[in-house]
Amino acid sequence: MTSDVFDVEMFIKDNVTMRKSSFFASDILSSHEILNKEIADKNVLVIGGAGTIGASFIKAILKYPVRKLYVVDTNENGLTELVRDLRSSKDLNLPEVLKTYPINFNDIIFEKLFKQEGRFHIVANFAAHKHVRSEKDLFSIEAMINNNVINAKRLLDLLVEFPPEHFFCVSTDKAANPVNIMGASKKLMENIIMAYSNKLKITTARFANVAFSNGSLLAGFFERILKKQPLSCPSDVKRYFVSPSEAGEICLLACILGTSGDIFFPKLSIEDDLVSFASIIEPFLAQFGLTVDICGSEEEAKVKAANLQVNAYPVYLFGSETSGEKLYEEFYTDSEQPDMDLYNSLGVIKVKERMSIEAASLVVKQIEDFFKTNNSEKSSLVELLNAMLPDFRHIETGLNLDQKM
Known part of the structure; x- marks a missing residue:
């Protein structure tokens, strides 16, 4: 059993988002002329392009005739599949120059590539640690903050020397009133990149969970079925x-249409658009001719999965109890005043108070010094982040997602 048993995008439309067409279709259509003007015959660099969102952005931008496309990602296998996918897809304007490189954007090799192969008119950065589970210990946290914050600033320092016409760096809804260190790291990233917004045209976007994205809980459902292992998810x-294609579209719109300092988000509503993970399990299993068998523990679920003889599939639901987990997400804070009238599907936060580049450098130095000299508990880092981010309210339970199936 694999994901090609059914159309994933169609399943998302029918059972997750409940939208028959893209949420952003009207803004894509009404903005076609300016999108084409800003993208056609331009050189594009996508960092982290092998991931779900980066690859979806690439597909969205290749609806327009770019001149050159360069993609950088540390995932060599992901880049291979990306090229196969692009060359096997219809309705994309593949440029004559399409190059992929399995390198880290913080590496000296990347700097050589950037200087030799540029100028790049459009640069989009999707390289990010995105999982809440990445805060399980200080080693994982340091890697996450290094990628999400410190490397983002180093990239901006390079871009200042060779400024693109558009720079986009992906954020997350978890950056609004963050309760986990991943969300706090992305909020710090927002603050730091906005420090450069007077020197470069910089935009970002907070958006929803991308259904069935690489590494997501929903994508893991396919792996569990393939390996005859139980499904498990929080009940609350x-x-x-x-959808993945919608994720690419919101990033494209934010990248091209926004003015420097804009934070975009989808105008989804609490009443109509919040979906529980648990509600997706039944229609998912139905695609394989299976029904739900609710189990009372992980052990019961594993035993039943090892002895499958009927179509009832073991599922373990649990109340959320891990660190940094909100029951629902939000896109902006009470102190932010988004403009809800610019676009049909998108709200825009106009960032007015921006730190200086010197202040951004000081923040990065404080973080680097912490990891150089401090080997204490996670709580010490939380204190540092609280000082930097007044809206950060870390939820600590002593449990992390690696302790769950």
Whole structure:
């Protein structure tokens, strides 16, 4: 059993987002002329392009005739599949120059590539640690903050020397009133990149969970079925969802249409668009001719999965109890005043108070010094982040997602 048993995008439309067409279709259509003007015959660099969102952005931008496309990602296998996917897809304007490189954007090799192969008119950065589970210990946290914050600033320092016409760096809804270190790291990233917004045209976007994205809980459902392992998810957590193609579209719109300092988000509503993970399990299993068998523990679920003889599939649901887990997400804070009238599907936060580049450098130095000199508990880092981010309210339970199936 594999994901090609059914159309994933169609399943998302029918059972997750409940939208028959893209949420952003009207803004894509009404903005076609300016999108084409800003993208056609331009050189594009996508960092982290092998991931779900980066690859979806690439497909969205290749609806227009770019001149050159360069894609950088540390995932060599992902880049291989990306090229196969692009060359096997219809309705994409593949450029004559399409190059992929399995390198880290913080590496000296990347700097050589950037200087030799540029100028790049459009640069989009999707390289990010995105999982809440990445805060399980200080080693994982340091890697996450290094990628999400420190490397983002180093990239901006390079871009200042060779400024693109558009720079986009992906954020997350978890950056609004963050309760986990991943969300706090992305909020710090927002603050730091906005420090450069007077020197470069910089935009970002907070958006919903991308349904069935690489590494996501929903994508893991396919792996569990393939390996005859039970499904498991929180019973009480709700999320906003977009499809992979919608994720690419919101990033494209934010990248091209926004003015420097804009934070975009989808105008999804609490009443109509929050979906529980648990509600997706039944229609998912139905695609394989299976029904739900609710189990009372992980052990019961594993035993039943090892002895499958009927179509009832073991599922373990649990109440959320891990660190940094909100029951639902939000896109902006009470102190932010989004403009809800610019676009049909998108709200825009106009960032007015921006730190200086010197202040951004000081923040990065404080973080680097912490990891150089401090080997204490996670709580020490939380204190540092609280000082940097007044809206950060870390939820600590002593449990992390690696302790769940």
